[in-house]
Amino acid sequence: MQTASVPAGIAERRTRAWAPYIDAKLGFRNHWYPVRLSAEVAEASPVPVQLLGEKVLLNRVDGVVHAIADRCLHRGVTLSDKVECYSKATISCWYHGWTYRWDNGKLVDILTNPTSVQIGRHALKTYPVREEKGLVFLFVGDQEPHDLAEDVPPGFLDADLAVHGQHRVVDANWRMGVENGFDAGHVFIHKSSILLDGNDIALPLGFAPGDPEQLTRSVTGEGAPKGVFDLLGEHSVPIFEATIEGQPAIQGHMGSKMVAISISVWLPGVLKVDPFPDPTLTQFEWYVPIDEGRHLYLQMLGRRVGSEEEARSFEAEFREKWVELALNGFNDDDILARRSMEPFYADDRGWREEVLFESDRAIIEWRRLASQYNRGIQTRDVR
Amino acid sequence: MQTASVPAGIAERRTRAWAPYIDAKLGFRNHWYPVRLSAEVAEASPVPVQLLGEKVLLNRVDGVVHAIADRCLHRGVTLSDKVECYSKATISCWYHGWTYRWDNGKLVDILTNPTSVQIGRHALKTYPVREEKGLVFLFVGDQEPHDLAEDVPPGFLDADLAVHGQHRVVDANWRMGVENGFDAGHVFIHKSSILLDGNDIALPLGFAPGDPEQLTRSVTGEGAPKGVFDLLGEHSVPIFEATIEGQPAIQGHMGSKMVAISISVWLPGVLKVDPFPDPTLTQFEWYVPIDEGRHLYLQMLGRRVGSEEEARSFEAEFREKWVELALNGFNDDDILARRSMEPFYADDRGWREEVLFESDRAIIEWRRLASQYNRGIQTRDVR
Amino acid sequence: MQTASVPAGIAERRTRAWAPYIDAKLGFRNHWYPVRLSAEVAEASPVPVQLLGEKVLLNRVDGVVHAIADRCLHRGVTLSDKVECYSKATISCWYHGWTYRWDNGKLVDILTNPTSVQIGRHALKTYPVREEKGLVFLFVGDQEPHDLAEDVPPGFLDADLAVHGQHRVVDANWRMGVENGFDAGHVFIHKSSILLDGNDIALPLGFAPGDPEQLTRSVTGEGAPKGVFDLLGEHSVPIFEATIEGQPAIQGHMGSKMVAISISVWLPGVLKVDPFPDPTLTQFEWYVPIDEGRHLYLQMLGRRVGSEEEARSFEAEFREKWVELALNGFNDDDILARRSMEPFYADDRGWREEVLFESDRAIIEWRRLASQYNRGIQTRDVR
Ligand code: FES
Ligand code: FES
Ligand code: FES
Structure with a gap:
């Protein structure tokens, strides 16, 4: 009775019953999570957030909140390190001007090379968004939400x-x-x-x-x-x-x-x-x-x-x-x-x-x- | 003579003569170590210390210093994060009231559930204590001190x-x-x-x-x-x-x-x-x-x-x-x-x-x- | 088109073309690198620097800049933690007085034991130095510069x-x-x-x-x-x-x-x-x-x-x-x-x-x- 440790066998059997939970250090995929109050995401005012280890950039466009990965496809810089938006529907990376649509993440233009073959061929990961009860919810995963x-x-x-x-x-x-x-x-x-x-x-x-x-x-x-x-x-x-x-x-x-x-x-x-x-x-x-x-x-x-x-x-x-x-x-x-x-x-x-x-x-x-x-x-x- | 490195074979032979010492990054077990001056451990005033990587909580009860592990058996919180003692002989964990005796570490009561089967079945690790020459010594290990x-x-x-x-x-x-x-x-x-x-x-x-x-x-x-x-x-x-x-x-x-x-x-x-x-x-x-x-x-x-x-x-x-x-x-x-x-x-x-x-x-x-x-x-x- | 990842096979082939470059986190050996402006290295005023992960100590002696490893051969302390120079041509380790020449790194004396067998048997690593255009260049590596x-x-x-x-x-x-x-x-x-x-x-x-x-x-x-x-x-x-x-x-x-x-x-x-x-x-x-x-x-x-x-x-x-x-x-x-x-x-x-x-x-x-x-x-x- 000097120490309180559980015999190894019992502890193992016990933790096996919730092994997936123990693995879920970063949470569960394919669920909805609230990340901000609606009032915190104003029109044309990108807000960086992080959830489940992923960096995401929110923005409200014509009243609708969108969410895209906050990392440029080109050289991986954080878009929100210096926000540059030259049209309502897009954000341009501050480094070489790769320009993505908020609604679908598509690379629609590259300001430093309008003739690049990459235009139209790639898209930033987007996250499904719902607003309810004054909260902005994101869906993180790969399934249909x-x-x-x-x-x-x-x-x-x-x-x-x-x-x-x-x-x-x-x-x-x-x-x-x-x-x-x-x-x-x-x-x-x-x-x-x-x-x-x-x-x-x-x-x-x-x-x-x-x-x-x-x-x-x-x-x-x-x-x-x-x-x-x-x-x-x-x-x-x-x-x-x-x-x-x-x-x-x-x-x-x-x-x-x-x-x-x-x-x-x-x-x-x-x-x-x-x-x-x-x-x-x-x-x-x-x-x-x-x-x-x-x-x-x-x-x-x-x-x-x-x-x-x-x-x-x-x-x-x-x-x-x-x-x-x-x-x-x-x-x-x-x-x-x-x-x-x-x-x-x-x-x-x-x-x-x-x-x-x-x-x-x-x-x-x-x-x-x-x-x-x-x-x-x-x-x-x-x- | 440009560099000073010892030939690998010699260095190895030499360090082999004190290999256990090299392994003893955290010190040697089953020895006495002083951790505080006696004057620093007042009656009914728990003092958290750490030695050999172990977190220990000291307290003086009726003049005698006791030492118990500073981590609750239940959910592992640090007892000294918020000291709560409701009797002279015990400390109660601030989280769910698991209550341990200073002298033998025994879980003698649980304030949030007086009928729990766990009461009396577990004990915090205790450390033998000696006071000499105005110093509080602890014995860390598993042998008889x-x-x-x-x-x-x-x-x-x-x-x-x-x-x-x-x-x-x-x-x-x-x-x-x-x-x-x-x-x-x-x-x-x-x-x-x-x-x-x-x-x-x-x-x-x-x-x-x-x-x-x-x-x-x-x-x-x-x-x-x-x-x-x-x-x-x-x-x-x-x-x-x-x-x-x-x-x-x-x-x-x-x-x-x-x-x-x-x-x-x-x-x-x-x-x-x-x-x-x-x-x-x-x-x-x-x-x-x-x-x-x-x-x-x-x-x-x-x-x-x-x-x-x-x-x-x-x-x-x-x-x-x-x-x-x-x-x-x-x-x-x-x-x-x-x-x-x-x-x-x-x-x-x-x-x-x-x-x-x-x-x-x-x-x-x-x-x-x-x-x-x-x-x-x-x-x-x-x- | 939802995600932008390159098929694994292509990415691998591509990075293989510059694999050594990817490995060179600490840079390339056997090259010259500038580390300070000449004006920053004054006579008899040691300057610690670090490059390619190596700690180096610079000093100017009679107008010429020398560079030695900034770690004592004896017990590995950083020489520049407490600079002690008792002759123009040498630096003495502040801990036990091992004394090294700036120009060739040789252990020429030990102030705490003038009869030690180690005297003359070891040398600190030295770095070739060139001064050009107001810059101090070091050569890091093991080849002839x-x-x-x-x-x-x-x-x-x-x-x-x-x-x-x-x-x-x-x-x-x-x-x-x-x-x-x-x-x-x-x-x-x-x-x-x-x-x-x-x-x-x-x-x-x-x-x-x-x-x-x-x-x-x-x-x-x-x-x-x-x-x-x-x-x-x-x-x-x-x-x-x-x-x-x-x-x-x-x-x-x-x-x-x-x-x-x-x-x-x-x-x-x-x-x-x-x-x-x-x-x-x-x-x-x-x-x-x-x-x-x-x-x-x-x-x-x-x-x-x-x-x-x-x-x-x-x-x-x-x-x-x-x-x-x-x-x-x-x-x-x-x-x-x-x-x-x-x-x-x-x-x-x-x-x-x-x-x-x-x-x-x-x-x-x-x-x-x-x-x-x-x-x-x-x-x-x-x-
Ligand atoms: S890193 Fe974004 S455009 Fe180059
Ligand atoms: S964590 Fe201590 S009583 Fe629950
Ligand atoms: S560590 Fe430098 S002389 Fe001992």
Whole structure:
């Protein structure tokens, strides 16, 4: 009992059940990922982004967002290092003037040699784009893109749901993001959150789970989002008093408002917490792989609104209250957790040596589902 | 004669005699190492340290220092990233409340799930601790710890020896530290030291050694410290005037006080210079591996004292005089030397290509002794 | 047509034609390279430099520049970390006083042990040095050095050519430097250069090349510089108006002065543009490998002068006008291009995936010539 390592055979059998997930350092191919708020991509104002290890350049042309690879075919320079657009429909490489259309990536002209045989023979990789709910989604992969609705949590695209949000870069692999967010037991790190001061919500320290078979529910139907519900809240006793070696140690936060009743995670890596951070709100979070060691943490709050006025009122409330209290105040604790887990998993050691417990059942189910239903593993070679 | 490289065969034969030492980038296992001054580890105030590549968390509980691995068994986060202790005897991980005893590392409770089957089944790695002479020593390895007295220079634990010291981190492998310290010829770098201004000591430029067989003496008895004495001072002519191509070039520092009469190095890598930096003092130095490229440079000065008053007087003298003049002023030169050697040896090239000379005989003897009498090689895998 | 990758077989055949060039990350051995302006190497003032991955220490002794390896034979420390010279003809290592002659690298004395057997038995590597045209050239390799005139562009050593220049470090492999400089099509990046404001020169956007067979001319005669002329200017139509999908897009800079009529590149990697940046001047540029990811960008402007007064007048004009307008203002654009290409080629991916066009014919010819006529590939092992 001196050391905690799992016998090698068991650890191997265990990790084999989610081997594809362990390989997916750069995320899953052939899925939709949000990369920016719509408002951040203005007309004729190219925006460089990176996801799944790929550098992409966005631009809005006549209201429609397009996305092309941000690397010139000729000598490989980064187009966004010096943006030069001489027509609305195109971008010209600043180095030798190779000129590409935003909509299909085609090399339509070369400003330094209008007679070149290369004109018309090549095209930059383009990325399918969808704009919904104030977000710009890209499809990364080589398959025909499926419906965006399959890659967002149920309800997110509902017409009466108003959403607002923000994003930032976190120095941890995207899986640290998903697993931190979808981890019922992690409520413990929020026990002193500023959110509790301004909000009469009930926040236990953790949960004593009941029947393990009832703790999760997977959703894997054809043509619809694939995800896992964590049913820990329903099938466990919330812990509001904790003891250490028999002595009282610490208490949870009692309150009259119930939140986080339904928690679920969806491919390709997006969380839904309902309601949260308030009984009238739902929180959605994406952890978009940037590269092996960073993810874009994109947080959205949604509320069902019945009128323009309700929509405006929610927007004001979002800016004045929820950004500081919830999206920053509350979730900053999560960012520490992701960064602190990162070194343990960065060289794949953590997957073999971690010691899981009852509350992690939902995480394991997510790893299995993701391993089975993803549409491809992104690697440095396939990009 | 254009290049200085040693014929490959000779270099190989030579390095084979100290191959284990070359492998010991992270130091030797199953030895005692000092990591902090006792005064730095206060009651109920956890202190994170790193040695031999391992992250360790110290704490003093009811006066006794304990040491546990600074990585939670559950998801691998660093416990010291956010210290949370809810009982005197334990530390709770800030992420999901796994709670470990300081004294034996046992997982005694989980605050987020008091009914978990994992409680009582696991334990963090603990490190044996000894406190002596105002230093906290840790034992890193898997053997039953031997007597601390075997891993410190003879005399260091003597009851009448009062010691004071300090430590800092140096960006060089620990072997650069040992070899710089135990190198009689390196006196040359101190020729303009501030220590000479304030202290009438004799400091030659170097030594013209006599019979090579008489230059070192190894001590390898059972159950006692293993080390090497450098007898260069006794069996050589000290150089106080140096010439270049027949012309006078530079002079050593004449003085009436003799210092550094006896120099010795001891496993697992600790130096004793007696007397130094004054005829009434002895200097002890540890070069504790932190990781492959850094060591903790821990310097102690000792003086035999016969009364409380002498002890107090020494402590005042240490703070007012010796820290600035000797431990910093004099030894800062050594730090430059270790850092400047580092790139040559970092990829093991230096061990093959170095060109040694007479004064290095003691260093070679140390390499041989360390290769033969160490209790194990630390590697990234065995940790 | 969706992606632009070249079929693997073709890319391989193509890169095989310049495989040695692709291997030459650290440059070519057994050539002369300029490393500093003569004025920067003063009497008795050692100057550390790095080229082709080797650390070298320069010094001027009685007017003559010498170059020795900047690493002590004994324990490998960097001599220039603390320069100590006790005689005009030598440098002594600051660590143990091993003392080397500047002119032949010989270990002539050891200040810490005047009786050592090593004295006279070893020597630091020395580098042949030539000073010409205010530049210090080093020869890196193991062959007998050939005539410096073979490694500089024709005309550079002419007696009536006065030259002035400067240098800086660029974070890109040296080949990015050569190929950017010798790239006729890259004129496009200079279309808004400050040089055009102050100078009535003609600068087209690019060139529509004619017969590909006439676009380059190689010079490979025995005992003379080996290089390639880019004849694009002669055999193509300069582009002053560019269109995108039939619509006018951008115009070149018309002017009365013709520049850059003759452009050539020479082993081991030096450019000549004649005339430039003015009809009375010639620009020479070296891209000296420092290590795999950096080069020394050394720019020289030359003008034929007939008298001391003309020489003085040129020097004043150089400092007052051409440094800001041309060497910095104009060529800063080139530095962006080299840095932006670097990631694509750093892992050798760019050599396989680049899509070249007509204007690149001269670059291809240079790669072939360099692959065939270089005198050796520098690697980390041969150093
Ligand atoms: S690198 Fe883009 S046009 Fe040449
Ligand atoms: S990571 Fe420490 S309790 Fe979960
Ligand atoms: S390292 Fe240079 S003399 Fe010892």
